[in-house]
Amino acid sequence: MARTRHEIPTHLAVEDRLVLGLSARQAMYLIAAVAGGYSAWNEATAAPPELRLGLAALCLLLGAALALVRPGGRGLDEWLFVVLHYLATPRRCAWRPREPDPAEWRRRTPAFAERAPRVAWTEDGR
Secondary structure, eight states, X not given: OOOOOOOOOOOTTSOOEEETTEEHHXXXXXXXXXXXXXXXXXXXXXXXXHHHHHHHHHHHHHHHXXXXXXXXXXXXXXXXXXXXXXXXXXXOXXXXXOOOOXXXXXXXXXXXXXXXXXXXXSSSOO
């Protein structure tokens, strides 16, 4: 009987490579950059050609930077999220005991001894 071999995946935390060694996210950023550059060149016909070329080049450079620059092994979009999270969180925390609310200490229902029993066979239920 022939032995069957099964490959065990060892790189589960690695993004899949889609095209030319790029992950799906990187390929998406490059495609969006090319589409944005083409749109900037093609749609701004009233602007001078130098401005249109500059906008198209800016779109391409930003998309290429987002897709290909990976400091610390992480993309620029992840670093942007980290910076925004850092700026949004407070730097100091101060704990103060909360003042008790007197309404929370009051009884909402009567005590057990004060309750009147309900009898089901009477007409009014008392």
